[in-house]
Amino acid sequence: MKSRIFVFCILFTAVSLYVSAEASIAPVYEASDVFPLVIASPDNRLRVELNSNQTSDIIYSFSANAKLIISDSKLGLNGIERAVPIGCSHRSNNTVWKPLWGKRARVPDSYNEVKIELTTYSLIIRAYNDGIAFRYEIPQGKPEKDLTEFNFTGNYTAWYYNGERANIGPEKLMDCSGKRFPVMTVKVDKDNYVAIHEADLSWGEPLVLQSRKQETRFDIASKPSNSWKVVMYGDKPGSLVDSHILELLNPPPAKSTDFNWVKPGVSVWDWRIAGAQVDGFRYDMSLASWKKMVDFASKNNIRYLSLDADWYGPEFGQQSDPLKGGKVAEVHEIIKYAKTKGVGIWLYLNDVGGRKFPIAQTLKQYGDWGAAGIKYGFMSGSAEEKNERTRMITELCAKNRLLCNFHDGPVHPYGQMRTFPNALTREYCQAQLDAGTPLQPKTFVTSVFVNMLAGPLDMNNGLADLLQTGRTHGAAYPTNTTLAGEAARTLITFSGVTVIPDLPENYQKHPELLQFISSQKMPWLESKTLDGEIGEFIVMARQANDKTWLIGAATNEKGRDLDIPIDFLKKGKFKAIIIQDGDNSDYRKPVESYKVMEKEVGRNDTLHVRLAPGGGACILITK
Known part of the structure; x- marks a missing residue:
């Protein structure tokens, strides 16, 4: 059936084009002439079936491995003239994307696509091996409502993004009432997981979902945009984490744009250490403190220092001038000094200064100064305005060779790192040390399966002092983790800049943990989510650009023993350094205890680790 439909669509379009050229009038066909229509993924595991109902609405169903997951759901737009099908065409793609940085060095870009031409807009449907996507080609601002629905076939369990708070969920679909914000991650059963999000949001309001009371159907509450509406799919939750479908749905950078200057890496941070005293030296936001941090970064393969x-x-x-105020002279000095050490400097910019002073001029000056990037905070405006401003600032940063990191309720990531590789991260989560409430262990191991599906996150993990003594910035609340767990989180959390929050001296007290963090040499060659369950635990492996393998494991409030296979290694013998929680480690008490073991391993071995409640484990594997 699939082959017959695709051939029909190609002939159909040829006729349409011929008539248009001869008479300048496209023929109009009944919906029954186009539907039913099936689009399958390249591996034929995922299928989208399109049809029309009695009122000529376009209806779709989605199945995976012959299991129907979404059924009888509308596609289309309201608010413009009634759209009537006039033709369709099919194309396939089978190429490889080589990102400048990301979860891996090579990404297959394979899909089947159908484009349905209607009288007032076009509908494009793509099927990848890890999900499906829909897009409407429409003029900006014309339609009134996006009619896309997600009608799930069962009362499944879901989790949702919830700002700088713990995620909503687990929640049964029929118990949901009101608006929900993506990413929406859904457990269908033990072998089927999906997630609802969007990609390539170049204009319009970010996606908002609306549930129907006592139903398993979700509508779109946000205004229409030109984004792809995406249903990600995996046979386990880790498959969703490893997906690249959102990036692939974004266009590549303009050919005239050079992004080879973009370098991901680890960053130290001046904000959370202010006020701490070590050996008679008091850390504050000063040139002397910044130099100490740059020296530490330079010695430990840490690429950046972030000034907050x-x-x-x-x-x-209102009078704080981001070009002339405060400690601008010292900032010039630290940028120059850091360059001699091979370290880049990120600069904080608040939305007040970003709006009161010309943003284009400010970013040009930061680029001219030699800054590495900006961290933009507290953006104001409606969701639609924030999206447009975020994209404008990202483009200006690219023009001035600046990396960017958006904080404080940012627009959700949508795969934009493919078009703008300088968009390294966003605080689209409850951060470890930059939110109003303590991060609970279960929140971390939920966020990595929900928020992190959208893109790179800035979570500020990696404490080396669980007591957080002497700090003047940030609430004095429990850290709810262990030292091994904190180090593991720096690896698990995907980000183009991994911002670690502690004092140089505290990391130096724990050389094995510092070695694990310093070994995170990006860009990654490969990433694999080895195991995990939403809200329970996760095991992540990443290969650094020097071919070193790192593994991080983290758990919720429950301690657990894990057996980790390492069959992703090549043949041969390797050295594994295993760092795991100590016998008395527990997230409820700030006991800085961990154990270190070295052993020779091969690809047929399995590594056993014990995770304390709220804890974790780190494994470093070298040739």
């Missing part, structure tokens, strides 16, 4: 708020005056001050 107040360096150009109070961040919310």
